[in-house]
Amino acid sequence: MKFSQTFVRTGKEPPAHEVAKNARLLAQAGYIHKEMAGAYAFLPLGFMVLDNIVNIIREEMNRLGGEEMQLTALQRPDVWEATGRWPDNELEVWFKSQLLAGGEVGLAATHEEPLTALMREYIHSYRDLPAYPYQFQTKFRNELRAKSGIMRGREFLMKDLYSFSASWQQHGEFYEKAKQAYTYVFDRLGIGDDTFYTYADGGSFSQFSHEYQTLTEAGEDTIYLSREGGFAINEEVYTDDVLGELGVTRDDMEEVTAAEVANIFPLGTKFSDSLDLTFTDQDGAEQPVIMGSYGIGPGRVMGVLVEKFSDEKGIVWPQAVAPAQVHLAALKGGEAQADSVYAQLQENGIRVLYDDRDESPGSKLADADLMGLPTRLVCSQKTAQSEQVEVTHRASGQTEMLPVAQVTKKFG
Amino acid sequence: MKFSQTFVRTGKEPPAHEVAKNARLLAQAGYIHKEMAGAYAFLPLGFMVLDNIVNIIREEMNRLGGEEMQLTALQRPDVWEATGRWPDNELEVWFKSQLLAGGEVGLAATHEEPLTALMREYIHSYRDLPAYPYQFQTKFRNELRAKSGIMRGREFLMKDLYSFSASWQQHGEFYEKAKQAYTYVFDRLGIGDDTFYTYADGGSFSQFSHEYQTLTEAGEDTIYLSREGGFAINEEVYTDDVLGELGVTRDDMEEVTAAEVANIFPLGTKFSDSLDLTFTDQDGAEQPVIMGSYGIGPGRVMGVLVEKFSDEKGIVWPQAVAPAQVHLAALKGGEAQADSVYAQLQENGIRVLYDDRDESPGSKLADADLMGLPTRLVCSQKTAQSEQVEVTHRASGQTEMLPVAQVTKKFG
Numbered sequence: 001m002k003f004s005q006t007f008v009r010t011g012k013e014p015p016a017h018e019v020a021k022n023a024r025l026l027a028q029a030g031y032i033h034k035e036m037a038g039a040y041a042f043l044p045l046g047f048m049v050l051d052n053i054v055n056i057i058r059e060e061m062n063r064l065g066g067e068e069m070q071l072t073a074l075q076r077p078d079v080w081e082a083t084g085r086w087p088d089n090e091l092e093v094w095f096k097s098q099l100l101a102g103g104e105v106g107l108a109a110t111h112e113e114p115l116t117a118l119m120r121e122y123i124h125s126y127r128d129l130p131a132y133p134y135q136f137q138t139k140f141r142n143e144l145r146a147k148s149g150i151m152r153g154r155e156f157l158m159k160d161l162y163s164f165s166a167s168w169q170q171h172g173e174f175y176e177k178a179k180q181a182y183t184y185v186f187d188r189l190g191i192g193d194d195t196f197y198t199y200a201d202g203g204s205f206s207q208f209s210h211e212y213q214t215l216t217e218a219g220e221d222t223i224y225l226s227r228e229g230g231f232a233i234n235e236e237v238y239t240d241d242v243l244g245e246l247g248v249t250r251d252d253m254e255e256v257t258a259a260e261v262a263n264i265f266p267l268g269t270k271f272s273d274s275l276d277l278t279f280t281d282q283d284g285a286e287q288p289v290i291m292g293s294y295g296i297g298p299g300r301v302m303g304v305l306v307e308k309f310s311d312e313k314g315i316v317w318p319q320a321v322a323p324a325q326v327h328l329a330a331l332k333g334g335e336a337q338a339d340s341v342y343a344q345l346q347e348n349g350i351r352v353l354y355d356d357r358d359e360s361p362g363s364k365l366a367d368a369d370l371m372g373l374p375t376r377l378v379c380s381q382k383t384a385q386s387e388q389v390e391v392t393h394r395a396s397g398q399t400e401m402l403p404v405a406q407v408t409k410k411f412g
Numbered sequence: 413m414k415f416s417q418t419f420v421r422t423g424k425e426p427p428a429h430e431v432a433k434n435a436r437l438l439a440q441a442g443y444i445h446k447e448m449a450g451a452y453a454f455l456p457l458g459f460m461v462l463d464n465i466v467n468i469i470r471e472e473m474n475r476l477g478g479e480e481m482q483l484t485a486l487q488r489p490d491v492w493e494a495t496g497r498w499p500d501n502e503l504e505v506w507f508k509s510q511l512l513a514g515g516e517v518g519l520a521a522t523h524e525e526p527l528t529a530l531m532r533e534y535i536h537s538y539r540d541l542p543a544y545p546y547q548f549q550t551k552f553r554n555e556l557r558a559k560s561g562i563m564r565g566r567e568f569l570m571k572d573l574y575s576f577s578a579s580w581q582q583h584g585e586f587y588e589k590a591k592q593a594y595t596y597v598f599d600r601l602g603i604g605d606d607t608f609y610t611y612a613d614g615g616s617f618s619q620f621s622h623e624y625q626t627l628t629e630a631g632e633d634t635i636y637l638s639r640e641g642g643f644a645i646n647e648e649v650y651t652d653d654v655l656g657e658l659g660v661t662r663d664d665m666e667e668v669t670a671a672e673v674a675n676i677f678p679l680g681t682k683f684s685d686s687l688d689l690t691f692t693d694q695d696g697a698e699q700p701v702i703m704g705s706y707g708i709g710p711g712r713v714m715g716v717l718v719e720k721f722s723d724e725k726g727i728v729w730p731q732a733v734a735p736a737q738v739h740l741a742a743l744k745g746g747e748a749q750a751d752s753v754y755a756q757l758q759e760n761g762i763r764v765l766y767d768d769r770d771e772s773p774g775s776k777l778a779d780a781d782l783m784g785l786p787t788r789l790v791c792s793q794k795t796a797q798s799e800q801v802e803v804t805h806r807a808s809g810q811t812e813m814l815p816v817a818q819v820t821k822k823f824g
Contacts, residue, residue: 007543035484044479067456072447097507100554131419
């Protein structure tokens with residue numbers, strides 16, 4: 001795509017009103033726009049990044065046997081009254097509104113209740129189980145404060161998958177497969193090495209929930225990490241009992257700051273009991289369905305990626321999520337060469353952002369650093385004469401000169 | 413995909429509470445689930461249909477030069493106060509809620525105001541124009557009544573593109589291109605022949621807005637159609653003046669019932685004036701940006717397709733939007749043959765729904781008719797012996813026997 005044809009502009013400075021690094025960089029680089037505290041528009045290039053993250057998650061959920069669907073944002077009170085979570089003192093982040101036709105509606109903060117109610121129509125027998133519906137859906141949470149940029153908002157995209165199983169054994173087998181799928185997701189997103197399976201509070205559902213925590217100073221959580229064991233314990237359950245149960249001692253654990261990027265959760269029969277989601281087992285007996293919940297916030301992941309992969313010049317996108325692979329900048333005297341390189345890259349199916357704008361070399365190079373695509377190609381009077389282009393890797397800063405003919409091969 | 417592996421079930425009857433044909437059929441066939449009046453969940457196969465419609469629209473919007481982005485559902489009052497549309501008596505379909513941190517928020521019924529305000533940050537000079545951002549976004553409308561199934565809801569997906577132009581000429585050129593793109597969209601969706609460019613009320617924006625109206629008895633609009641001219645006039649502007657202006661007489665026009673599936677709208681400077689969206693022209697003078705709006709509701713289109721393409725047995729999906737091309741039913745004695753046909757279709761990249769369930773032949777064939785995939789393949793004891801499969805076209809009902817080897821070729 002050509003830079004001259006997008007309406008997006010970078011800013012000279014980060015927005016004054018932003019505190020969080022992810023929002024400062026993403027807004028300055030033209031990826032997001034703040035609508036209000038905790039609610040961000042995704043501009044075209046930012047939408048591409050979000051979409052790349054979504055597609056990685058989608059592929060792994062489909063591989064896991066998930067079925068994509070779409071629930072509603074408007075929710076009716078009765079399904080929430082059944083579990084006791086309708087009152088504002090029970091679920092503190094509710095946004096509610098009034099129907100003109102009469103009655104209240106809730107705006108989806110989460111979807112356990114409506115989905116459990118919905119599944120009553122489709123689950124009757126053990127032969128209908130297991131089932132693994134999931135969705136990418138906007139969640140609305142009426143947070144008192146929203147200062148973490150796109151890492152924690154009042155409106156954000158969430159992938160939530162729910163498992164419906166006939167037995168704890170069937171549940172457990174899927175739970176293990178889901179853990180593996182999450183590992184693949186974070187590996188593909190480029191944060192696999194710094195993301196840890198973390199034991200956390202299970203609330204009223206079970207002893208533990210499990211979080212995926214990514215090491216970053218921007219994180220809101222303190223966790224205790226066993227690098228050797230490859231897992232961590234959230235401080236909320238960091239007790240001698242839990243340490244003993246997991247076979248580690250305080251000496252094995254390192255205190256670190258991290259951001260929760262995902263969580264998985266055995267829900268047991270809490271929702272199926274309250275909402276009468278039962279099935280008939282092989283012996284003809286009625287049983288409650290065993291449920292589990294598996295969430296990842298694509299926007300939150302995008303924020304964490306920026307917090308982790310950025311430097312004083314701007315963002316450094318991991319390859320898999322970058323809006324394009326190549327940032328091609330045409331400097332004075334290099335325009336014809338750049339046109340030709342652009343055509344060649346496109347012919348080879350390489351995603352490229354071509355900076356063909358009438359801007360100074362300095363601001364073009366600064367924008368390339370700020371926007372953070374993995375590879376920058378520069379065409380100038382000098383490179384045009386040598387029939388080479390200047391190739392710079394954003395992450396390492398290393399530069400090399402390559403003959404034009406080799407450039408497409410390199411990225412092909 | 414295998415039918416045994418989806419949680420979706422068809423119903424024996426349409427839901428008793430549904431009036432509209434589209435909702436009755438879609439719910440019975442397992443494509444949608446009613447959450448409340450006017451708010452529907454899209455079940456896995458229904459989500460596929462919706463996604464196919466979305467992708468057709470997306471391709472044509474991208475070809476038109478549109479840039480996909482994503483605005484927010486939560487909206488702040490000040491941008492709406494600027495145009496006078498915040499009060500409930502001005503925009504009657506508002507859902508509003510309260511921030512716990514203080515202050516009101518609106519839930520997006522439409523996005524002109526927030527987008528116009530956003531574009532102030534990116535449009536400054538004539539060189540920044542034109543710009544064509546668009547999104548697929550959930551809209552919330554607090555309708556008093558909601559009895560049209562997915563054709564008119566309280567929550568629905570909308571593709572809205574907005575044009576920002578430096579002059580009426582630049583606007584007009586794009587408007588014509590957009591009309592062409594819309595024609596392509598409806599052709600691809602299979603309703604091109606029955607969808608007409610229709611002159612409608614321009615409200616406070618301009619003399620006319622333009623609707624795309626699809627002929628169907630389920631439509632809410634009365635329009636007057638000139639088949640010869642290839643256009644229609646909505647009854648709301650069906651006056652002698654308008655007839656004269658369009659060069660037709662009442663004798664040329666046929667009164668028909670139709671459903672609005674899209675509209676395009678010159679907005680002029682209404683929003684740019686109220687929200688101070690200006691640019692500096694080539695002479696250094698400050699000018700208001702000329703805007704246009706271009707909407708299509710993918711869910712509404714899906715509803716109209718069902719209203720138009722269905723019979724007493726069920727839905728008849730057009731090829732381009734069907735969740736799969738082939739519905740493969742394994743009857744008693746044909747299971748091994750069906751397994752083999754399924755494998756061959758998959759190898760050839762043909763999207764197939766394989767009914768491998770343990771159900772009676774009657775209910776399998778009835779489900780195939782109800783769900784409405786374009787082609788049904790039946791494998792039975794009889795076909796297995798003959799080494800042929802029975803191929804039935806859902807639309808025509810015509811059946812032929814084909815050697816297995818030819819089946820994949822036919823759909824390849």
